[in-house]
Amino acid sequence: MNRDRLNEIYSGSHLRIDLNAYQHNIGRLRQLAGADRSFLAVVKANAYGHGAIHCARAAVEAGVDYLAVARIDEAIQLRRADITAPILVLGAPNTSQISIALQMNVELSVGTRSALDSIVAAGSRIGCSAKLHLKLETGLHRYGADPDLALALAQEMKHSEWVDFRGVYTHFSSADEVERSPTRSQIDIMNTFTRELKSESILPPLVHLANSAGLITGELGESTMVRAGIATYGLDPSDEVKLPEGFQPVMSLHSVISRRFQLNAGDAVSYNRTYVAANAEEVGTVPIGYADGLPRSLQGRGRVLVGGELHQILGRICMDQITIRVPDTAREGDQVIVFGNGLSGELTAEEVAYTAGTNNYETVTRMSARLPRIYYKNDEAVSWSVPLLGEAGSF
Numbered sequence: 520m521n522r523d524r525l526n527e528i529y530s531g532s533h534l535r536i537d538l539n540a541y542q543h544n545i546g547r548l549r550q551l552a553g554a555d556r557s558f559l560a561v562v563k564a565n566a567y568g569h570g571a572i573h574c575a576r577a578a579v580e581a582g583v584d585y586l587a588v589a590r591i592d593e594a595i596q597l598r599r600a601d602i603t604a605p606i607l608v609l610g611a612p613n614t615s616q617i618s619i620a621l622q623m624n625v626e627l628s629v630g631t632r633s634a635l636d637s638i639v640a641a642g643s644r645i646g647c648s649a650k651l652h653l654k655l656e657t658g659l660h661r662y663g664a665d666p667d668l669a670l671a672l673a674q675e676m677k678h679s680e681w682v683d684f685r686g687v688y689t690h691f692s693s694a695d696e697v698e699r700s701p702t703r704s705q706i707d708i709m710n711t712f713t714r715e716l717k718s719e720s721i722l723p724p725l726v727h728l729a730n731s732a733g734l735i736t737g738e739l740g741e742s743t744m745v746r747a748g749i750a751t752y753g754l755d756p757s758d759e760v761k762l763p764e765g766f767q768p769v770m771s772l773h774s775v776i777s778r779r780f781q782l783n784a785g786d787a788v789s790y791n792r793t794y795v796a797a798n799a800e801e802v803g804t805v806p807i808g809y810a811d812g813l814p815r816s817l818q819g820r821g822r823v824l825v826g827g828e829l830h831q832i833l834g835r836i837c838m839d840q841i842t843i844r845v846p847d848t849a850r851e852g853d854q855v856i857v858f859g860n861g862l863s864g865e866l867t868a869e870e871v872a873y874t875a876g877t878n879n880y881e882t883v884t885r886m887s888a889r890l891p892r893i894y895y896k897n898d899e900a901v902s903w904s905v906p907l908l909g910e911a912g913s914f
């Protein structure tokens with residue numbers, strides 16, 4: 520039964536997620552963070568497209584101390600999957616969901632006076648205290664309190680019976696650039712702030728600044744925890760700040776040739792006839808499109824791996840399909856790799872992203888719910904999910 524499901528998934532477009540690679544990357548990053556710092560794995564946005572529940576479980580198994588998501592719904596999803604590790608919601612909490620977050624022991628970020636007021640009101644109403652992290656504005660200008668306000672909020676948080684003041688943090692704007700001065704000045708602002716809290720004896724146990732790029736470049740500030748996302752998935756924070764040796768990409772995108780045919784000279788391919796065959800050539804249709812997350816802007820430049828070699832995507836990328844050039848030996852049902860770890864000659868997510876004019880974060884995160892996922896450990900498929908059908912299982 521399950522084997523049938525595996526074959527079903529293999530014979531269409533799907534993602535393969537290597538949980539060993541993910542845990543290996545986490546291990547490397549924990550070394551970089553040092554044994555006396557806690558480690559938070561960021562699994563927001565469906566674990567950057569990789570699958571939040573499977574990645575969160577694997578991260579906890581790999582020893583992470585904390586998980587983070589962007590929205591309360593994402594935290595609820597993990598709690599419903601029986602993940603009991605601490606979960607921090609980054610960014611402003613949806614005010615209407617604060618009670619449920621507190622009931623599910625989900626930790627929230629306070630970056631405004633109104634957020635703290637709403638949380639304290641909800642907590643006292645339902646008789647449930649809130650584990651909170653204060654978010655300090657140091658230069659990103661997104662969600663966070665300026666130092667004066669933050670100090671006042673910290674004093675309140677320390678003394679409110681409805682608040683368990685867990686942490687203070689900030690987020691770097693430019694740690695993925697070679698130029699370090701913006702990061703250093705953010706660290707300076709944070710240091711001044713945490714020293715002030717310390718002098719008032721209200722410094723919480725967790726102080727966290729570094730994202731993946733900060734961790735890789737050693738810009739950790741005076742912290743007791745780090746927050747890593749992109750690097751755990753084996754992807755570079757940027758072109759300027761790349762992963763050190765030994766990291767492994769976790770995700771690969773696979774499909775198949777669903778129709779194999781020949782174009783004659785003068786035949787046009789796909790909408791608007793942007794590609795016209797100059798000579799007769801062998802082509803194939805592949806059931807993957809921008810609805811799956813393949814960037815439409817790859818048109819004219821995209822290539823996929825068929826039969827061990829890269830072959831061009833021809834004409835417009837449609838919602839659900841592309842047409843590609845294929846080798847003479849190709850047959851219907853043959854495997855197509857859109858991106859992966861590059862070891863078989865396929866493009867990496869970085870290469871696809873830069874060709875499409877975006878970054879690897881967006882490319883993997885946009886892999887849609889229409890793509891089934893297969894999870895591997897030790898090169899063996901161990902579990903699967905078909906998000907569209909709400910189905911999942913293990914082998």
Ligand SMILES: *Cc1c(COP(=O)(O)O)cnc(C)c1O
Nearest residue numbers: 561609690730731746747748749
């Ligand atoms: C997304 C996010 C991270 C993770 O960033 P990476 O560059 O993926 O490591 C860390 N902190 C905050 C506040 C974030 O929003």
